[in-house]
Amino acid sequence: NTFLPAATVDRLSFHNLQELRHSASLATKVFIQRDYRDGTICKFQTKFPAELDSRIERSLFEETLKTLNCYYAEAEKIGGQSYLEGCLACATAYIIFLCMETRYEMILKKISMYIQEQNEKIYTPRGLLLTDPVERGMRVVSFAKSQDGPAGFGSPSSAHSPARSNQLSP
Amino acid sequence: MKNREYQQIDPQALATPTPTPPPRPLPEHKPRRARRRWEVFPGKNRFYCDGRMIVARQSGVLPLTLGLILLTSGLFFIFDCPFLVKHLTSCIPAIGGVLFVFVIISLLQTSFTDPGILPRATPEEAADIEKQIDNPTGSSSSYRPPPRTKEVVINQQVVKLKYCFTCKIFRPPRTSHCSLCDNCVERFDHHCPWVGNCVGKRNYRFFYTFIVSLSFLTAFIFGCVTTHLALRSQGGNGLVFALQASPASALELVVCFFSVWSILGLSGFHTYLVATNLTTNEDIKGSWSGKSGNEDVGNPYSYNSIIKNCCSVLCGPMPPSLIDRRGFVPSDDSVQTSPVEIELPAAKNDINMCTQGTKGLLETASRSPLLTSSCPQAKPQAVLEPLPEIVPEPPKTPHKHHSHHRSKAKQSTHHTPKTSNSSPRPHHSHSSRRKDSKNRDPKFSSLR
Numbered sequence: 001n002t003f004l005p006a007a008t009v010d011r012l013s014f015h016n017l018q019e020l021r022h023s024a025s026l027a028t029k030v031f032i033q034r035d036y037r038d039g040t041i042c043k044f045q046t047k048f049p050a051e052l053d054s055r056i057e058r059s060l061f062e063e064t065l066k067t068l069n070c071y072y073a074e075a076e077k078i079g080g081q082s083y084l085e086g087c088l089a090c091a092t093a094y095i096i097f098l099c100m101e102t103r104y105e106m107i108l109k110k111i112s113m114y115i116q117e118q119n120e121k122i123y124t125p126r127g128l129l130l131t132d133p134v135e136r137g138m139r140v141v142s143f144a145k146s147q148d149g150p151a152g153f154g155s156p157s158s159a160h161s162p163a164r165s166n167q168l169s170p
Numbered sequence: 171m172k173n174r175e176y177q178q179i180d181p182q183a184l185a186t187p188t189p190t191p192p193p194r195p196l197p198e199h200k201p202r203r204a205r206r207r208w209e210v211f212p213g214k215n216r217f218y219c220d221g222r223m224i225v226a227r228q229s230g231v232l233p234l235t236l237g238l239i240l241l242t243s244g245l246f247f248i249f250d251c252p253f254l255v256k257h258l259t260s261c262i263p264a265i266g267g268v269l270f271v272f273v274i275i276s277l278l279q280t281s282f283t284d285p286g287i288l289p290r291a292t293p294e295e296a297a298d299i300e301k302q303i304d305n306p307t308g309s310s311s312s313y314r315p316p317p318r319t320k321e322v323v324i325n326q327q328v329v330k331l332k333y334c335f336t337c338k339i340f341r342p343p344r345t346s347h348c349s350l351c352d353n354c355v356e357r358f359d360h361h362c363p364w365v366g367n368c369v370g371k372r373n374y375r376f377f378y379t380f381i382v383s384l385s386f387l388t389a390f391i392f393g394c395v396t397t398h399l400a401l402r403s404q405g406g407n408g409l410v411f412a413l414q415a416s417p418a419s420a421l422e423l424v425v426c427f428f429s430v431w432s433i434l435g436l437s438g439f440h441t442y443l444v445a446t447n448l449t450t451n452e453d454i455k456g457s458w459s460g461k462s463g464n465e466d467v468g469n470p471y472s473y474n475s476i477i478k479n480c481c482s483v484l485c486g487p488m489p490p491s492l493i494d495r496r497g498f499v500p501s502d503d504s505v506q507t508s509p510v511e512i513e514l515p516a517a518k519n520d521i522n523m524c525t526q527g528t529k530g531l532l533e534t535a536s537r538s539p540l541l542t543s544s545c546p547q548a549k550p551q552a553v554l555e556p557l558p559e560i561v562p563e564p565p566k567t568p569h570k571h572h573s574h575h576r577s578k579a580k581q582s583t584h585h586t587p588k589t590s591n592s593s594p595r596p597h598h599s600h601s602s603r604r605k606d607s608k609n610r611d612p613k614f615s616s617l618r
Contacts, residue, residue: 028294029294031295036342036343037322037323037324039325039343039470040326040342040343040344040471057609076486076487078478078485080611082486084480085484085485086481086486086487087485090375090484093278093379094279094376097488102486104487104488104489105490134268136292137493138492139291139295139339139342140295142294142295146545159286167175
């Protein structure tokens with residue numbers, strides 16, 4: 001019973017998501033690769049690709065990527081909290097990983113919200129769609145350029161929640 | 171009942187003018203359920219509990235490992251502990267119990283956790299990488315072009331990143347492709363047949379806990395059994411009498427004697443690897459030991475402090491699994507020939523879609539909590555961005571017989587053994603494969 005009203009709402013917002021994703025799958029994609037100069041930590045290259053030159057200002061792009069890199073650095077930081085988490089996990093034979101959400105996962109959720117916000121405010125009005133690297137195995141940050149120019153991707157605001165909840169469930 | 175309700179809702183909006191409107195227009199009698207991504211996963215892995223648990227397709231000798239541990243520990247608790255509790259202290263079964271629990275839990279976690287598998291590149295990514303690579307020899311599809319490498323400087327060391335032709339990605343540093351599992355695994359250590367899985371970034375700490383606790387357990391059981399037999403043979407009775415009185419102890423003694431050396435050796439070796447932040451793979455290949463005569467080579471990932479290395483490897487943050495196992499496969503992929511999810515006629519009316527959708531939703535809701543997979547629309551349905559183009563490779567022979575499975579020592583496949591060991595382990599790998607289906611452990615239904 002409780003599914004019915006939610007389903008209707010989901011259905012309608014899902015159509016928006018479908019439009020968005022469908023047009024994203026037809027768009028050309030620009031991939032930002034990983035930067036391995038600091039080792040195996042997750043960091044993306046901040047070099048501005050030429051293909052985005054016509055669509056977005058360099059400073060906005062760099063700002064987004066630097067913030068993403070900061071988030072990932074914080075997630076992978078080896079410091080007090082991660083030691084505590086690790087030692088506690090070891091002492092409980094790692095069973096707490098089954099019950100508790102790790103710090104990394106919490107930060108990934110924050111990143112996902114940040115990307116959604118950036119898409120709404122900055123990228124979609126310019127006809128770009130930024131995808132979360134976690135959906136690509138953390139290999140690339142991909143920008144989808146709509147073929148129709150700035151109007152290409154419509155409104156993503158209500159569209160992200162179904163897919164997000166799908167993505168982040170273990 | 172359902173049909174009647176369905177017709178009452180919106181009979182005129184059905185697009186197909188069939189006299190008896192079937193709930194599903196396709197000739198199948200039941201709706202094709204939405205498939206989860208683990209069902210189309212291209213690597214050679216097996217999944218249990220609807221994608222929550224992952225193992226390599228070849229479980230190797232995991233049943234044997236489990237069986238030996240359970241058997242030896244069981245015999246210890248049943249036959250040796252009563253005597254020792256009576257004559258010594260009741261701490262003995264307590265300590266043994268704690269060690270046993272640690273061993274079993276860490277073994278199962280090592281076996282059933284995703285080791286850090288990298289998902290394969292989407293076609294767009296692969297095409298993008300191809301564009302960036304110069305192929306001076308021209309495009310000839312009949313032979314594989316020479317291996318592509320990219321160089322990157324990490325911590326003043328030049329590291330070569332190789333291109334993986336199977337996964338179509340440039341492998342990140344320390345990543346290697348496991349041929350048994352057919353996956354690229356991050357921080358690849360080795361593929362362990364004893365646990366039936368690769369050991370990589372995400373499960374290395376479980377593996378290390380397993381071998382350390384197992385070495386403590388075997389040493390502990392060995393010590394206790396020796397004490398037990400010594401106590402029994404006191405008073406002029408002799409060892410033979412003691413063995414006759416407790417024959418199970420003889421079996422435990424044999425198993426423990428042969429395994430304690432190999433497992434202690436393995437633990438020692440991995441402690442060295444942890445302290446220097448190396449992987450077995452790098453150690454065997456001699457990536458950083460300067461074998462090529464280059465003195466400037468050193469491990470660029472090491473923090474040059476044993477404590478920091480240990481902490482970063484064992485207590486570092488736990489990265490999440492990058493392969494989406496439980497998500498749903500969109501229906502527009504090339505794998506399926508007809509639409510997946512719930513088939514309903516392509517209707518133009520939104521209300522109709524909603525009401526028809528809810529029927530399908532109620533059905534899928536009984537199967538899974540996710541509601542987003544069954545939108546009845548004529549357009550291609552993309553739940554997530556295109557991962558669907560990954561066409562699963564047809565599974566090859568599921569039970570390849572690898573000669574190294576029959577090796578007696580644990581580390582003979584991984585590295586040169588530190589100690590000589592020839593434990594006479596019985597070769598039960600054939601029968602053990604039949605038991606694979608029984609290995610679904612209900613305790614760990616949601617391991618990552």
